[in-house]
Amino acid sequence: MDTTVRSGSRQVIISSDRPFVMIGERINPTGRKVLGAEMTAGRMDRVKADAIAQVEAGAQMLDVNAGVPGIDEPALLVAAIKAVGEVTDVPICIDSSVIEALEAALAVYEGKALVNSCTAEDERMDRILPVVKKFGAAVIGMANDETGITMVPLKRVEIARRIIERAVYYGIPAEDVIIDPIAMTVAADPQAGVITLETMKLIKAQLGNNMTCGASNVSFGLPQRSIVNAAFFPVAIHSGLTCAITNPLIPEVRKAVLASDLLLGHDEYASAWIADFRAGQKKAASSA
DSSP states (O other), X not given: OOEEEEOSSOEEEEOXXXXXXXXXXXXXXXXXXXXXXXXXXXXXXXXXXXXXXXXXXXXXEEEEEOOOTTSOHHHHHHHHHHHHHHHXXXXXXXXXXXXXXXXXXXXXXXXXXXXXXXXXXXHHHHHHHHHHHHTTOEEEEESOBTTBOOSXXXXXXXXXXXXXXXXXXXXXXXXXXXXXXXXXXXXXXTTHHHHHHHHHHHHHXXXXXXXXXXXXXXXXXXXXXXXXXXXXXXXXXXXXXXXXXXXXXXXXXXXXXXXXXXXXXXXXXXXHHHHHHHHHHHHHHHHO
C-alpha cells in the first residue's frame, strides 16, 4: 500500500517496498523556548535553518508545528509553512490539534500534505476528516480514543480500523491514512516497546496501512536517548513502520535508518549507505 504526498515540485511515496521516510521533527516550539519566542515575534530564521539542516541530513519530509500558547496559531502556522517553502521543496506534515490552524495551513499549501493527526473520538474524526478530504491531504490516524491509550495491541488495531473506516466514509482513500500505533516510553513501562512492536505487526498483517510514530517517545526520561532511539528503528521497521517523525540530525538515528534499509533490501547495491559514507568523508576532509 502506497501513500503519496507532494509539495509543489517534489513527490514522496511512503511504502513498505521503498526506503524508510524520515519526517524531520525539529520545527516544533514545544520544549524549545527560543524557537517559540522567535516564531511568536515573527522571526523565521531558525525555522528556515532547521528546515535546511534536516533536509541536508536526510529528512524527506518536514513536520511543522506552531503550537505556542496564547498566539494566533492559524496565522503562525501559515507563516511557518511559507518560511519552510522558501528554503526547501520537501513535502510538509502539518502538525496541529487546532482545526482552524489546519484549515488555514492546508488552504495555502501547494501540494498534498500530511495532516498530523486524528484520534478516534467521533467528534474529532467528524471535524478533521472532512477537512482532510476537502484539501486532498493524507492523514495520520492515532490508535487512541476517548478511553485513552490501551495497552492491548489488538484493541489499538481495532481503533486504527475505526479511523480508516471513517476516513473512507468521508471519501479519503484507505491508503491515505497512515496509522500511528503509538510509541510510549519504556522508562515508565518496560513492556511499552513490546506492545508497540506487536501492534505494528498486527496492523501490517490485518490492515496493511503505512505506519508512523514519534520515535523519540520510546526513550523519554532516559539517559543516552539517541542510542535507544537508534536501536528502536531496525526492529520497528522490520515490524512494519514505514516512516517516522524523528530528528535526522542525530547521527545514530540516521545511520540506523540507512542500515535498516540496506539490510531489508530497500537500498539497492548499498548506494544510499555508500553515498552517506562518502559525504561524511568529504565533510571531515573539508573541516580538517
